[in-house]
Amino acid sequence: MAGVPDKNPQYFEGVLQLRNPTEEVMTMVKSQLRKEKKAWIAQEVTLKNGVDLYLSSNSFLRKLGKKLKKTFPKGELTLSRSIFTRNHQTSKEVYRGTVCFRL
Secondary structure, eight states: OOTTOOOOOOOOSSSEESSSSOOOHHHHHHHHHOSSOOOOOEEEEEETTTEEEEEEHHHHHHHHHHHHHHHSSSSEEEEEEEEEEEETOOOOOEEEEEEEEOO
């Protein structure tokens, strides 16, 4: 994760959208986050039908989404990304990912 600020609490690369999550899903997500040293929750937004977790690592976000689908096969997984900005040093686009997991 080159260029990532040292644990800036507002920094996030993607959003994990959990819709109609059970307690088991939330426990699994929290335990996976505790294991991962380079990822943290920047913000947690509670909605009437679920929760949005703003995570600091896009690669961890994708891995977590795939692990959720494998663990809970009846759930629906949607991966998407959008251009956030352009890195001025490398001239590459920087993306913010979104993973939606719906039970």
